[in-house]
Amino acid sequence: xxxxxxxxxxxxxxxxxxxxxxxxxxxxxxxxxxxxxxxxxxxxxxxxxxxxxxxxxxxxxxxxxxxxxxxxxxxxxxxxxxxxxxxxxxxxxxxxxxxxxxxxxxxxxxxxxxxxxxxxxxxxxxxxxxxxxxxxxxxxxxxxxxxxxxxxxxxxxxxxxxxxxxxxxxxxxxxxxxxxxxxxxxxxxxxxxxxxxxxxxxxxxxxxxxxxxxxxxxxxxxxxxxxxxxxxxxxxxxxxxxxxxxxxxxxxxxxxxxxxxxxxxxxxxxxxxxxxxxx
Numbered sequence: 001x002x003x004x005x006x007x008x009x010x011x012x013x014x015x016x017x018x019x020x021x022x023x024x025x026x027x028x029x030x031x032x033x034x035x036x037x038x039x040x041x042x043x044x045x046x047x048x049x050x051x052x053x054x055x056x057x058x059x060x061x062x063x064x065x066x067x068x069x070x071x072x073x074x075x076x077x078x079x080x081x082x083x084x085x086x087x088x089x090x091x092x093x094x095x096x097x098x099x100x101x102x103x104x105x106x107x108x109x110x111x112x113x114x115x116x117x118x119x120x121x122x123x124x125x126x127x128x129x130x131x132x133x134x135x136x137x138x139x140x141x142x143x144x145x146x147x148x149x150x151x152x153x154x155x156x157x158x159x160x161x162x163x164x165x166x167x168x169x170x171x172x173x174x175x176x177x178x179x180x181x182x183x184x185x186x187x188x189x190x191x192x193x194x195x196x197x198x199x200x201x202x203x204x205x206x207x208x209x210x211x212x213x214x215x216x217x218x219x220x221x222x223x224x225x226x227x228x229x230x231x232x233x234x235x236x237x238x239x240x241x242x243x244x245x246x247x248x249x250x251x252x253x254x255x256x257x258x259x260x261x262x263x264x265x266x267x268x269x270x271x272x273x274x275x276x277x278x279x
Contacts, residue, residue, distance in 0.1 A: 001079055001080055001131070001134075002082070002130075002137050003023065003081070003083070004022050004023075005023040005025060005071075005082060005085075006085045006086075006121075007025050007027060007087045007092075008025065008037075008039050009120065009260060009262045010085065011117045011257050011263065012124060013255070020125070020128035021128070021132075022124060023075070025067065025084075026038040026040050027061065027062060027063055027092070027262055028060065028061040029058060029060055029262075030060070031050055031057070032057060035061075038260055038261040038262055039260055043261065044258065044261055044265075044269075047264050047265050048268070052269075062093045065097045065100055068084075068101035072084070072098075072102055073105065080137065081137035082105075082108045083109050084110045084111065085113050085123050085144070086111065086112055086120070087262075088112060088115050088188070089191060090190075091191075091192075091193075098110035109137065111145070114188075114190070115151055115153055116153065116188060116263070117260075117273060118229050118255075119152075119153030119188055121275070122147070122225070123147060126147065127140050127143070151276075153273065154186065155185070155186055155229070155263075155267070155274070156186075156203075156207055157186060157267050157271050158271065159270065182199070183199045183203060185197045197210075197213065207237065207241055208240070208244060211244045211245055212244070214274050215249040216248055218249070221277075221278060222276065222277040222278060223252055224252050225251060225252065225253045225255060226255070226276040227256075227274070228241055228255070229273045229274075231267060231269060231272075232268075232271070238256060241272060242254055242256065259271060
């Protein structure tokens with residue numbers, strides 16, 4: 001039997017994680033000098049309150065080598081194989097740590113997703129479904145490695161203040177975007193984040209155009225599954241995105257997820273992303 005494990009940044013729903021027996025390794029959120037575990041001791045709502053209402057400073061740190069090694073050793077003894085899927089190595093040192101921890105264990109495999117949030121979550125979900133159906137480890141590894149370059153991950157950020165606090169954009173850029181109502185699309189390309197199209201107008205209007213740009217007149221989309229991840233968005237906004245997605249693309253399954261603490265800490269409230277795969 002193959003055990004699937006993942007970093008907390010995969011952002012799958014608790015129902016999927018529980019139903020498929022996926023083990024999650026939480027990243028750490030450091031608030032001033034206090035450390036919390038992503039999704040265990042702290043939630044995105046906590047981060048928004050700490051930053052926006054209490055003026056706290058938050059940052060994320062990777063799962064360390066000891067944490068990976070101790071748990072991998074336990075799982076290695078209980079399962080035929082363990083497949084761990086990491087947040088992309090371009091975003092965190094998690095994969096480096098997991099790879100080092102797995103080196104001396106013949107049946108533990110650390111996979112660099114080259115992605116984040118539900119971009120890696122898609123791989124985790126697929127691997128766990130295969131494991132549940134009895135697939136062998138090499139079949140699972142081949143499938144998810146073939147998927148990696150075909151995953152499309154992007155999200156739209158309402159405001160740039162969290163990105164500015166994290167040093168990912170300048171104060172001038174943040175101020176200009178706020179004044180001009182510019183809401184950029186951030187895309188994951190080759191294991192890094194790049195700025196894509198810049199939308200202008202209300203957040204809802206920008207998301208409408210963003211979804212249209214993702215799906216309209218596309219003939220290369222794998223229709224099995226699409227994930228919608230949001231951080232602090234209003235339910236009507238998420239419902240509109242789901243409705244627009246269903247209208248423009250014939251997916252067999254639309255999965256709504258809440259973005260976890262890591263994405264929320266970097267991007268702030270009113271962030272929404274779409275994650276799917278090309279054929």
